[in-house]
Amino acid sequence: MELRRLLQLIPVLHRAKSNSEIYFVDEIDRSMHPMLIWKFLESFVRSCCGQGSQLIVTTHESNLLDLELFRRDEIFFVEKSDALETQIYSLMDFVRKDLENWKTLLARQIWCRSVLG
Secondary structure, three states, rough: OOOHHHHHHHHHHHHHHOOOOEEEOOOOOOOOOOOOHHHHHHHHHHHOOOOOEEEEEOOOOOOHOOOOOOHHHHEEEEEEEOOEEEEEEEEEHHEEEEEEHHHHHHHHHHHHHHHHO
């Protein structure tokens, strides 16, 4: 499964090097180990830097929130309100600069929501 998922994503790397396009990957963490995803994202950022390509992914994997890989203005959170409205906010909206604390807080918040409703 993991290899199949990676093979689906490889063409994105190839095309993004020569085309200025926007790529969407829903649930990039589906069927792939977090380190493999991290390496894929690192390869995209490194090889497509300055080419005009963008990669927009959704994930439930908080370990991918890495300031070695992304700038603070590149990380966004999407949440559904009690009124079923979608709210989008950036990591830049938060005052704290230390992402490690945010990863811990986010993991706790996700756990509480899944367990407590």
